[in-house]
Amino acid sequence: MRWNELRILFMGTPDFAVRILESLADTEDVAAVFTQPGKPKGRGHCVTASPVEVAAAARGIPCHTPPTLRDGAAEELIEKIAPELIVVVAYGKILPQYVLDYPKFGAVNVHASLLPRWRGAAPIQRAIMAGDSLTGVTTMMMDAGLDTGDMLVRETVEILPDDDFGSLHDKLADAGVKALSETVRRIKNGTLVRYPQPEEGITYASKIEKTDAVIDFSKSAKEIVLQIRAMSPMPCAVTRLNGKQIKIVSAAESRSISTGAKEGEILSAGDNGITVACGEGTIDLLEVIPEGKRKMSSSEFARGHRDLAGVVLSWE
Numbered sequence: 001m002r003w004n005e006l007r008i009l010f011m012g013t014p015d016f017a018v019r020i021l022e023s024l025a026d027t028e029d030v031a032a033v034f035t036q037p038g039k040p041k042g043r044g045h046c047v048t049a050s051p052v053e054v055a056a057a058a059r060g061i062p063c064h065t066p067p068t069l070r071d072g073a074a075e076e077l078i079e080k081i082a083p084e085l086i087v088v089v090a091y092g093k094i095l096p097q098y099v100l101d102y103p104k105f106g107a108v109n110v111h112a113s114l115l116p117r118w119r120g121a122a123p124i125q126r127a128i129m130a131g132d133s134l135t136g137v138t139t140m141m142m143d144a145g146l147d148t149g150d151m152l153v154r155e156t157v158e159i160l161p162d163d164d165f166g167s168l169h170d171k172l173a174d175a176g177v178k179a180l181s182e183t184v185r186r187i188k189n190g191t192l193v194r195y196p197q198p199e200e201g202i203t204y205a206s207k208i209e210k211t212d213a214v215i216d217f218s219k220s221a222k223e224i225v226l227q228i229r230a231m232s233p234m235p236c237a238v239t240r241l242n243g244k245q246i247k248i249v250s251a252a253e254s255r256s257i258s259t260g261a262k263e264g265e266i267l268s269a270g271d272n273g274i275t276v277a278c279g280e281g282t283i284d285l286l287e288v289i290p291e292g293k294r295k296m297s298s299s300e301f302a303r304g305h306r307d308l309a310g311v312v313l314s315w316e
Helices: 015-027 051-058 075-081 097-101 123-129 165-189 221-231 298-303
Strands: 007-012 029-034 039-041 046-048 085-089 107-111 134-141 151-158 237-241 244-254 266-270 273-277 282-290
Touching (some): 007 015, 015 029, 015 051, 015 085, 123 134, 134 165, 151 165, 165 221, 221 237, 221 244, 266 298, 282 298
Parallel strands (some): 007 029, 085 107
Antiparallel strands (some): 039 046, 107 134, 134 151, 237 244
16 A cells, blocks of 8 residues: 555446546555446346456456345455445445445545436436536535435536437546546545535436337427437437337437328438437437347438338337
């Protein structure tokens, strides 16, 4: 351990946490990592380690996958690690009080929103779906509530018109690195200030379910494009064409007129792509993934399928 390093227990699971873990390990003593146990994936249902577990192994950081933290299950292990600070980034488990109370400097969470807006599991997707123009990262001192702790440092990030989940995810991960670095600096030099979250402006970012990806063409073109951006590049917004699933990777609002067309009806399909009627307005499909095939432009897809005009896209 180098002089002035904090001894830290890092808790995180997905890709979003990896960049933050790696940056933290460059400057502090990340003594151990907690992450979610690996999950079966693919046709062979092979158990795949979380991105954080892979990153920890690459750096030689001891990694633990406790199935539960409840009822003191990890108390002995935490005492052995003896962290001065716990850093949590999209871990995916509720931290019991005994965990929050252990470290000298408490438990800091890196949350991908400007709290108190978008507390909860899916702040990045929900911000895009809501049409927000600004989001960011907030570090907060964790308490027993759901993202209710005192705020510490905030980094603001603009949501650009062409941002999807993938691009915004990466920008927010970079912002998380900055926010946590500043938080740790203030902890070490004794200048950290805690700000209670305001009662106004609280919203909740519920977990993304399969139904969130299904396109409802009765909605407006604007709403559908926002949904597609929020679901891209994964899991992707979906609909069905002639009974087969098709993923919509990207789309844009169109200037085409849909007078008299059904919701979800393909108005035109050809070298200029595919245009679809919505409950209000129309959208141009830009990139798609047909069932069992690779990603392609909508114009490429249209060239391989005749007589698409008039076909109705619908999940039903």
